[in-house]
Amino acid sequence: MNAEPPAKRPGGRSARVQAAVHQAVIDLAGERGAAQLTIPAVAERAGVNPTTIYRRWGTLQALLAELADQHEADARIPSSGDLRTDLEAYAVRTLADLTRPGGIAFFRAEVSSDIDERRSGLRECLQRATTGLDMVLEASRGRGETPPSLERLLDRIVAPLYFRVVFSVPDTDDAYAHALVADLFSDLSRPER
Structure with a gap:
């Protein structure tokens, strides 16, 4: 019996991470100014590991x-x-x-x-x-x-x-x-x- 691969969920964890990171950047830019943004600060605010941001966006x-x-x-x-x-x-x-x-x-x-x-x-x-x-x-x-x-x-x-x-x-x-x-x-x- 040929089992079909499970269908990908629209969004899922990847979409949630992207949304959380985007919102963290917007919030922090508003609070501190964009010049004060760092990947660790964004990661902390978004509730993700900094390596997640480095892996997905690089910089x-x-x-x-x-x-x-x-x-x-x-x-x-x-x-x-x-x-x-x-x-x-x-x-x-x-x-x-x-x-x-x-x-x-x-x-x-x-x-x-x-x-x-x-x-x-x-x-x-x-x-x-x-x-x-x-x-x-x-x-x-x-x-x-x-x-x-x-x-x-x-x-x-x-x-x-x-x-x-x-x-x-x-x-x-x-x-x-x-x-x-x-x-x-x-x-x-x-x-x-």
């Missing part, structure tokens, strides 16, 4: 990068039916993502060359940013609008937000994010010379 940078990937995938913005509103929501969410506890550390870990030479964190980070904007642009085109180019949105909205957060420029807040979009639309409404 703290890789773990932080995985969290950045997951957070971005979970934060898609639905279309409101208005391009300006959608771009404002995108800008505010991008700023919130970067300024959340550990946000900039997650970003730096994601684009670090130390993680995995086979993947380019910079390329993946840019791909996620452009995917979010592409969704906004597709919805706009679907309404028969002629939105600005993706490159223009990256230059006028995304790049200034990353720059100001990375370099801790004061007054980088939701009002600033809204102002970036307002400036873009102001320029779009001017007649070309």
Whole structure:
């Protein structure tokens, strides 16, 4: 009699460990700041052995990068039916993502060359940013609008937000994010010379 191998459980211990470790990183980043994160501290908070983290992620940078990937995938913005509103929501969410506890550390870990030479964190980070904007642009085109180019949105909205957060420029807040979009639309409404 041929016994079939037992079916794998969806999730199981591996999923529980991943969820516990992810939550431990988020909690500790919020309490202590991302600069104070260590694998032993994360392991203790998650209730796992540090070797479990080393075996699964290898380094703290890789773990932080995985969290950045997951957070971005979970934060898609639905279309409101208005391009300006959608771009404002995108800008505010991008700023919130970067300024959340550990946000900039997650970003730096994601684009670090130390993680995995086979993947380019910079390329993946840019791909996620452009995917979010592409969704906004597709919805706009679907309404028969002629939105600005993706490159223009990256230059006028995304790049200034990353720059100001990375370099801790004061007054980088939701009002600033809204102002970036307002400036873009102001320029779009001017007649070309």
